[in-house]
Amino acid sequence: MRAAMAIDPYDLVSGTVEIATVQAKPEEVGPQLTVPAELSGQVTMEPYKADGYVGQTVRFNQLSFDQLRTLAESISTVTSRYRLNFRRSGDIVSLAGVADLSQLRPDGVDVQLKIAFPGPIGKTNGALEMDNTILWKLNPGRITDLSATAQYNAESGMSWTKWVLVVGAGAVGAALIVLALALFTHRRNRRKEQMSEYV
Helix, strand or coil, X not given: XXXXXXXXXXXXXEEXXXXXXXXCCCCCCCCCCCCCHHHCCCEEEEEEEECCXXXXXXXXEEECHHHHHHHHHHCCCCCCCEXXXXXXXXXXXXXXXXXXXXXXXXXXXXXXXXXXXXXXXXXXXXXXXXXXXXXXXXXCCCXXXXXXXXXXXXXXXXXXXXXXXXHHHHHHHHHHHHHHHHHHXXXXXXXXXXXXXXX
């Protein structure tokens, strides 16, 4: 399993999850996954096949924290295998999750989770790849806790938008000033030319 997701400043999560197993027989199609009916408009599935593995690729777009928790808990045929709980407290968003891989044998297993936050990471038990991206490589045969905190809010996104608007308005204002000066200079030169004709 490989999962990658990104959170936007408004606490909406988008990403991709690939879940596959070794194809021992030609008729095997990999793990059977289910998507809750209420998420069918935001979650899609398509067959995955590569390097002798078969399974499903799950794509989701702009899920709320509650919707993501519902998807994580229901997508696997084994209940409560994956849990992801995001909570906001002021500007702090925290992740508390668990991945139960105790039923998987260690050979030939690769389980990775990558999450990108829109703000700096405070604490985590994962590996920081960049200032705002965390990677967990989960060990089969074990139950692994996932934890992280990040600081951001929706206003940070709004301030950037306002900054663009201010810069844009400033550029328009400067262009209008230049145009006014050009017109003023043109009219003054034209007036001088007219006066010189009468002299």
